[in-house]
Amino acid sequence: MIHIFVNDKPILLTTLVEEEKGFKNYLLSTVNIGKVIKELNTTSLKEIRLIGKKEEKLLPKFLKKLPNVVAGGGKAINDKGEVLFIYRNDKWDLPKGKAEKKESIEETAVREVEEETGVKGLQISKPLEITYHIFKRNGRHKIKITHWFEMTTSYSGKLSPEVTEGITKVEWLNESQCQEALKNSYANIKSLI
Numbered sequence: 009m010i011h012i013f014v015n016d017k018p019i020l021l022t023t024l025v026e027e028e029k030g031f032k033n034y035l036l037s038t039v040n041i042g043k044v045i046k047e048l049n050t051t052s053l054k055e056i057r058l059i060g061k062k063e064e065k066l067l068p069k070f071l072k073k074l075p076n077v078v079a080g081g082g083k084a085i086n087d088k089g090e091v092l093f094i095y096r097n098d099k100w101d102l103p104k105g106k107a108e109k110k111e112s113i114e115e116t117a118v119r120e121v122e123e124e125t126g127v128k129g130l131q132i133s134k135p136l137e138i139t140y141h142i143f144k145r146n147g148r149h150k151i152k153i154t155h156w157f158e159m160t161t162s163y164s165g166k167l168s169p170e171v172t173e174g175i176t177k178v179e180w181l182n183e184s185q186c187q188e189a190l191k192n193s194y195a196n197i198k199s200l201i
Contacts, residue, residue, distance in 0.1 A: 080117030126168035
């Protein structure tokens with residue numbers, strides 16, 4: 009199953025039809041995505057499942073329903089094993105941002121982590137998962153497709169939040185601090201830590 013988040017509630021793309029208990033089923037081919045988003049935002053439903061016939065066609069069909077924004081982000085780890093977090097919109101998050109023209113997704117991820125945090129010397133160690141979430145900008149819903157990478161750095165200099173992007177804090181967090189931060193984070197970030 010593929011999870012696409014609307015705030016912290018998922019839209020699940022699946023081929024399985026199950027009895028509705030705390031969720032609703034809709035056919036992917038005919039669903040009104042605006043209605044689904046509104047339903048998740050205004051009801052007590054825990055999730056909505058969009059049902060399709062073929063597993064490999066679920067995501068491509070869904071991605072045609074909204075404008076796509078491709079982004080890259082990083083779970084940066086320092087020499088002490090601490091993870092780099094940003095604080096934005098009253099939530100702990102990992103740095104990420106929109107890809108620019110003629111830039112590889114790896115270049116996007118490194119550039120965004122550097123710009124949002126001030127950390128230098130980032131090396132990608134491995135790709136992580138791709139996350140999907142729906143957001144609203146200028147009155148229109150869009151889907152952000154974020155390619156995540158684990159990164160390492162020996163940087164020990166000053167951290168500088170990119171205030172123009174609404175980031176108010178940047179911090180290296182140890183394991184117990186990460187667990188505490190995740191209590192006030194996003195569902196798709198929790199899956200990366």
